[in-house]
Amino acid sequence: MRVANAIAPMNRQRMRRFIATLASSCLAGFVLVAFAVSADAYGKDKSLSKAPLPWKLNPYPSTYRPLPRQDTLIINATILDGAGHRFDKASVLLRDGKVVEIGSGAIVRPDGAKIIDAKGRWVTPGIIDVHSHDGDFSAPYTSLDAQNSDVSESTEPNAANVWAEHSINVQDPSFEHALAGGITTLQILPGSSDLFGGRTVVLKNVPANTVQAMKFPDAPYGLKMACGENPKYAFGGKGVFPSSRMGSVAGEREAWIEAAEYRQKWLDYESGKRGKLPDRDLKLDTLAGVLDGDIRVHWHCYRADDMATLFDTAKEAGFHITAFHHAVEAYKIPALFVSNHTCAVVWSDWWGYKMEALDGIRANAAFLDAQGVCVAMHSDSPWLGQRLNLEAAKAMAAGNRAGLHLTAAHAIEWVTLNSAKILGLDAKIGSLEPGKNADLVIWSGDPFSVYSRADQVYIDGALVFDRTDASHQPRSDFEVGEPSMAAPAGKHDDGP
Amino acid sequence: MTARKRMQRRCWRGAVAALLLLVAGAIHAETLAIVHARAWPMTANTGAQGYIDNATIVIRDGHYESVVAGAAAPTGARIIDARGRIVTPGLMNANTHLGLVEVSSLEETRDYSVTDGPLGAAFDVQYGLNPNSILLPNVLADGLTRAVTSPGGAADAAFLGIGAVLRIVPGGDILDRAKAAMYASIGGNVSRHGGGSRSAQWQLLRNALDEAKRYNPVQGVGVPRDQLQNRLNIVALHAMLATHMPLVMQVSRESDVRQSVSLADDYHLRLIILGGAEAWRCADLLAAHHVSVVIDPEANLPWTFDELGSRADSAAILQRAGVTIAFNVSGNTIYLSHNAGVAVREAAGIAVANGLPWPAALQALTLNPARMFGIADHYGSMARGLDADLVIWNGDPLEPTSAPDLVLVKGRPASLVTRQTLLRDRYAPKARSNPWPAAYH
Numbered sequence: 001m002r003v004a005n006a007i008a009p010m011n012r013q014r015m016r017r018f019i020a021t022l023a024s025s026c027l028a029g030f031v032l033v034a035f036a037v038s039a040d041a042y043g044k045d046k047s048l049s050k051a052p053l054p055w056k057l058n059p060y061p062s063t064y065r066p067l068p069r070q071d072t073l074i075i076n077a078t079i080l081d082g083a084g085h086r087f088d089k090a091s092v093l094l095r096d097g098k099v100v101e102i103g104s105g106a107i108v109r110p111d112g113a114k115i116i117d118a119k120g121r122w123v124t125p126g127i128i129d130v131h132s133h134d135g136d137f138s139a140p141y142t143s144l145d146a147q148n149s150d151v152s153e154s155t156e157p158n159a160a161n162v163w164a165e166h167s168i169n170v171q172d173p174s175f176e177h178a179l180a181g182g183i184t185t186l187q188i189l190p191g192s193s194d195l196f197g198g199r200t201v202v203l204k205n206v207p208a209n210t211v212q213a214m215k216f217p218d219a220p221y222g223l224k225m226a227c228g229e230n231p232k233y234a235f236g237g238k239g240v241f242p243s244s245r246m247g248s249v250a251g252e253r254e255a256w257i258e259a260a261e262y263r264q265k266w267l268d269y270e271s272g273k274r275g276k277l278p279d280r281d282l283k284l285d286t287l288a289g290v291l292d293g294d295i296r297v298h299w300h301c302y303r304a305d306d307m308a309t310l311f312d313t314a315k316e317a318g319f320h321i322t323a324f325h326h327a328v329e330a331y332k333i334p335a336l337f338v339s340n341h342t343c344a345v346v347w348s349d350w351w352g353y354k355m356e357a358l359d360g361i362r363a364n365a366a367f368l369d370a371q372g373v374c375v376a377m378h379s380d381s382p383w384l385g386q387r388l389n390l391e392a393a394k395a396m397a398a399g400n401r402a403g404l405h406l407t408a409a410h411a412i413e414w415v416t417l418n419s420a421k422i423l424g425l426d427a428k429i430g431s432l433e434p435g436k437n438a439d440l441v442i443w444s445g446d447p448f449s450v451y452s453r454a455d456q457v458y459i460d461g462a463l464v465f466d467r468t469d470a471s472h473q474p475r476s477d478f479e480v481g482e483p484s485m486a487a488p489a490g491k492h493d494d495g496p
Numbered sequence: 497m498t499a500r501k502r503m504q505r506r507c508w509r510g511a512v513a514a515l516l517l518l519v520a521g522a523i524h525a526e527t528l529a530i531v532h533a534r535a536w537p538m539t540a541n542t543g544a545q546g547y548i549d550n551a552t553i554v555i556r557d558g559h560y561e562s563v564v565a566g567a568a569a570p571t572g573a574r575i576i577d578a579r580g581r582i583v584t585p586g587l588m589n590a591n592t593h594l595g596l597v598e599v600s601s602l603e604e605t606r607d608y609s610v611t612d613g614p615l616g617a618a619f620d621v622q623y624g625l626n627p628n629s630i631l632l633p634n635v636l637a638d639g640l641t642r643a644v645t646s647p648g649g650a651a652d653a654a655f656l657g658i659g660a661v662l663r664i665v666p667g668g669d670i671l672d673r674a675k676a677a678m679y680a681s682i683g684g685n686v687s688r689h690g691g692g693s694r695s696a697q698w699q700l701l702r703n704a705l706d707e708a709k710r711y712n713p714v715q716g717v718g719v720p721r722d723q724l725q726n727r728l729n730i731v732a733l734h735a736m737l738a739t740h741m742p743l744v745m746q747v748s749r750e751s752d753v754r755q756s757v758s759l760a761d762d763y764h765l766r767l768i769i770l771g772g773a774e775a776w777r778c779a780d781l782l783a784a785h786h787v788s789v790v791i792d793p794e795a796n797l798p799w800t801f802d803e804l805g806s807r808a809d810s811a812a813i814l815q816r817a818g819v820t821i822a823f824n825v826s827g828n829t830i831y832l833s834h835n836a837g838v839a840v841r842e843a844a845g846i847a848v849a850n851g852l853p854w855p856a857a858l859q860a861l862t863l864n865p866a867r868m869f870g871i872a873d874h875y876g877s878m879a880r881g882l883d884a885d886l887v888i889w890n891g892d893p894l895e896p897t898s899a900p901d902l903v904l905v906k907g908r909p910a911s912l913v914t915r916q917t918l919l920r921d922r923y924a925p926k927a928r929s930n931p932w933p934a935a936y937h
Contacts, residue, residue, distance in 0.1 A: 139799050140798055140800050140803075141799055142801070173798055229601070332923055332934070334925075349830075349835055349838060350830050351830070351834055352599060352600065352631070353599070353601060353830050354600065354602075355602065361916045361923075362916065362920070367924065370925050371925055381828070382797055382799075383794050383795070383796075386796075387846075390842070390896060393896070393897050394838075394896050394897055397896075397898075397899075402920055402924060403924070404925075448897065450842060450849060451845065453849060478798070479798070482804055482805075483804075483805065487776075487813055
């Protein structure tokens, strides 16, 4: 572990770095920058007691602050807690942005807490979309985007150096539509043209003027990867490597070999085995972060045989695949998902739009779940990303039509707790358990019905959306000044 | 359709009918009674509530005979007990590419558009239909028995080509009505066809219709001609004007919706708006001009500059204003075709969640599109004599979690087995105990 290695030789390292600065004038500027970064990164630790492994740094820290909030007691609700339980005529108490108490018994209303009678209504944890392009594939989709979209770098197959957060348009109206659908947390990914698509970012779905102000504090980073048809056509079509599936795997293996060498150089430098400060490489930073277990791998992949190959590729390179996304054929290889502790992130019913999606079945999620695989539903679409609750509902219904006996209390985990686990945030969000963030949705009815709407949405205890109150319905700057959206009652219409 | 072609068609149909009568006469002559149904017949005699409880639906020779509360089944009829479940006509999606696509990304399986060559308005999808498409069993198992299949693009300005209505009978004669409508598209995303301006698009579209009006079918010419519409396209447009074929204008922006209405007035066209993200802004105008709209209730984002006014309650606003609506889901090729059944039901449910009355949503999935696309003489309600296409649902058909328990196509139970259910059963958890690879299952 880096920290254990780093503590003892600190003074020696500091000295070495200083010597290196003097000795090598051509590196001086770089080293001074490195110094500055490390001083900034470790802030209060003026002694620079820890050397900066570059992939441990976060140059774009979250500046998120919860919105104004009030302690709130919700009573008389049907609650799916996201951890497998259903409580009827139940209450949940939110205090200081946390869930403090939940259950069917009476909860004493603390002084000053607002009380909400949710009779006939349902409560779930805030819905988490682990695969969104809101902000990096944003509305309106313009002719500029058609030429060069911000979602994929697409100029070379290894774009591990790019970070999705640097593409995000915080004024994308898709965010507020997702919020109206109860989505409180989103992972925004780069697209799937590249083998290594770049870093993902986890956002709280709160309106803000900077992406940093939306970033989920201390959320682990992810690396988007892609297999199969997309990279093969994105590059092979231009006569650029890779043009085949086998080329894609070769490209990945070579990159991991390089990343392992890079990581070792830095570890050696840090432990004092190596005197010279290694060169920085943004791509290899991210890959080394994966090898260190700091950055989670989210792999766009469809076919069972492709995914089986990549399980072995990951083993060879020495990293863990957090989740395969899309995974339309995951139902063919559930045992591999279980043995590799990898989750499947899927749609309820997408299929047939390309060859590798031809074998999609609607019972995919339910079959995987029944065989012990961690499953989550995702959107990959700003429209679908407004109703992940229905994705879980449809996937559950398909499983039950195939003979399973799934309940909503369980299937809601596919868009709450399992999603949080995939993001490495299940200690904070994903279920309504005491101590966790007060992210929740009050639904007008059963969240597995098409007719139910998110009435109120809370993030960290703050009421961030209220369907019944226009002052709690955020609108992006893009929509300001557009023609009135008032319904046309009484509008004078004398022809075109 | 030429007279000769129509004759051939009639002969062929006659031959098939005769054969069916000979081979399967016993089955076809059957009388069927569905009892204890909550029937939604989509006819005028159901009062305000729109449905008939404890209904007995009598079907003879593949056609509806009666829908009456509490009636006794005719003697000798085969009886199906609906046990109180909802029974509706088979549903209709008002815009898909069904029969014209198998795998969207593969051009060799994609026949809904032409990118080159002489076919503009003349491009007619009826000749490329594939009754063996694996998409058809899928949408049938989701309760769809009719669908409009439309052209996605033609090689000539504005015009997309000519669409058809399908009956969903996998492996059978799926062409219900050829030349059901002409399609054209105008807006920001297609402005390149008009030299960069939507004004030019409208001018060229009007000019093409002017040329078509001047076209003399006997001499085969029309002069003077600016736009040089070729013979194929001018014949197609001339036929549209002559036969009162509907023109489907795929437009989004309010100005283009209004221009479409103006065009329809000037050329005496039967106009259908497809998409119509901002059609709600001129709902009263559309109602006054009897213009109907095929709408996607899921399209609520300002996704392009033409769609800045998109909203989730468009369907409700249009319906309140008296506009006839039908549904499709345009979001991507999956919703448009592969999941055209479940997606359009979910979309209708979303329209209801946003203020559309439930019976109006069901009407937009049955009777309305039947009327818009000219097949109401045999489909769209349970009126006496119409095709007995119906669905017994395991729940509310507008909930995407519901599914048909039984689908009748012309009075005969349809298979609900699809490639997806076969794959599902092959890989079901309980099949895991089989030591042989799935390929042997």
